[in-house]
Amino acid sequence: MNAFTPLAGAAGGILIGLAAWVFYRGVGRIAGISGILAGVASGEGRRLKALFVIGLLAGAATVYFGFGQPPAVVSQADRMWLILAGLLVGFGTRLGSGCTSLRPGKAVEAFVRGDRDLLRRRRRHRLRGASCHWKLNPASPRWPPVRCSARAWRYRV
Amino acid sequence: MMNPAKVTGFLDFAGIRTGTWDPTLAFVMAGGLAVFAVGFRLSNRHSRPLFAPKYLAPAPGRVDWRLILGATMFGVGWGIAGLCPGPALAALVTAQIDIVIYFAAMTAGMALFAAFDRNS
Numbered sequence: 001m002n003a004f005t006p007l008a009g010a011a012g013g014i015l016i017g018l019a020a021w022v023f024y025r026g027v028g029r030i031a032g033i034s035g036i037l038a039g040v041a042s043g044e045g046r047r048l049k050a051l052f053v054i055g056l057l058a059g060a061a062t063v064y065f066g067f068g069q070p071p072a073v074v075s076q077a078d079r080m081w082l083i084l085a086g087l088l089v090g091f092g093t094r095l096g097s098g099c100t101s102l103r104p105g106k107a108v109e110a111f112v113r114g115d116r117d118l119l120r121r122r123r124r125h126r127l128r129g130a131s132c133h134w135k136l137n138p139a140s141p142r143w144p145p146v147r148c149s150a151r152a153w154r155y156r157v
Numbered sequence: 158m159m160n161p162a163k164v165t166g167f168l169d170f171a172g173i174r175t176g177t178w179d180p181t182l183a184f185v186m187a188g189g190l191a192v193f194a195v196g197f198r199l200s201n202r203h204s205r206p207l208f209a210p211k212y213l214a215p216a217p218g219r220v221d222w223r224l225i226l227g228a229t230m231f232g233v234g235w236g237i238a239g240l241c242p243g244p245a246l247a248a249l250v251t252a253q254i255d256i257v258i259y260f261a262a263m264t265a266g267m268a269l270f271a272a273f274d275r276n277s
């Protein structure tokens with residue numbers, strides 16, 4: 001069993017939030033580790049993402065080695081289970097488009113995004129309505145693809 | 158979150174009754190949520206990020222089978238190992254063999270997905 005450490009937890013959370021903020025404001029991306037790792041592998045935005053990984057490792061190493069008392073890292077699962085778990089997490093996070101969309105970090109953003117979405121819904125429908133209108137015009141661009149819902153149609157220009 | 162015991166301590170909701178539940182992770186979430194909620198809004202007041210042409214936050218997508226299945230697989234793996242991708246990466250600095258094995262398996266899972274995604 002572990003000691004309950006709310007202050008350390010909240011402090012860590014705040015640092016994560018700040019890091020995500022800096023990353024978003026700086027380069028306009030959501031700091032999701034699974035996407036970043038996949039990007040390093042696939043080459044999409046590799047330089048930026050590799051730098052992020054290096055920074056993360058440097059930060060972790062600083063805390064782990066620099067603060068005199070390396071926090072215990074204890075995994076209770078045995079090897080075979082660890083491997084199975086790793087495969088599931090790796091596959092699952094990519095399938096679900098990002099570890100952050102599934103979990104704390106992203107509960108974070110999902111929340112924020114959720115209510116922004118409410119505010120924007122009407123405007124978006126109106127935009128979609130406009131696109132619907134264009135779609136019926138043979139000269140209209142084929143991209144981006146637009147779904148023409150009845151609701152969107154009502155807002156057409 | 159680098160310590161798997163902390164995560165499994167949180168996920169073990171049976172511990173609520175026996176008194177061994179460790180709610181620390183909820184504080185991590187709350188701290189991150191509070192800060193990023195503000196940061197995300199303030200950032201979006203600017204038309205573009207400081208060092209890139211535009212914000213690339215994905216639009217909130219629909220909840221589809223990919224998300225649900227992915228989340229389920231993630232949850233099972235997370236519950237077993239107590240490590241999600243970020244902390245697993247950070248925990249590599251401890252150079253523990255278990256962490257390295259887990260990280261390798263996770264990377265293999267991602268590669269499997271990439272193969273699966275190309276074929277479907």
